[in-house]
Amino acid sequence: QQQNLPVDDRLQELCELLKETIPYYTWVGFYFKNGDKEELKLGPYAGEPTDHTIIPFGKGICGQVAVSNQNFVVPDVAAQDNYIACNIHVKAEIVVPLFINGENIGQIDIDSNTPDPFTQDDERFLEWVNEQVAEILR
């Protein structure tokens, strides 16, 4: 049944599931490369709406991951100078790139209102989530 839902609906449900299941996942969303532009565009998400629906490459944690192709774990957002605040309550963030055939096509972005909550288990888990999402998008 889930297989028949449009991709965006499935990703939306995934975001909601992650947010509801993991208490310190306060905001869960996907950003994708916006066509040929050097920017990210907000995709499905769960949590408070954000003004940052477009993020240029290099800007903020998300924009840096678009360029570095590496996980970015931020234990304390106040200690980052290249950071885009979406919500004043956010304390920490993790961004994990999403690859299709080795190409970084977007990312999962998670904000937490809990300080320093993310471990290597979150990184491994979110890498696995993104592999499943890549199968949906492929």
Ligand code: SME
């Ligand atoms: N904090 C992110 C911007 C996206 S919001 O967290 C939803 C950043 O610095 O890239």
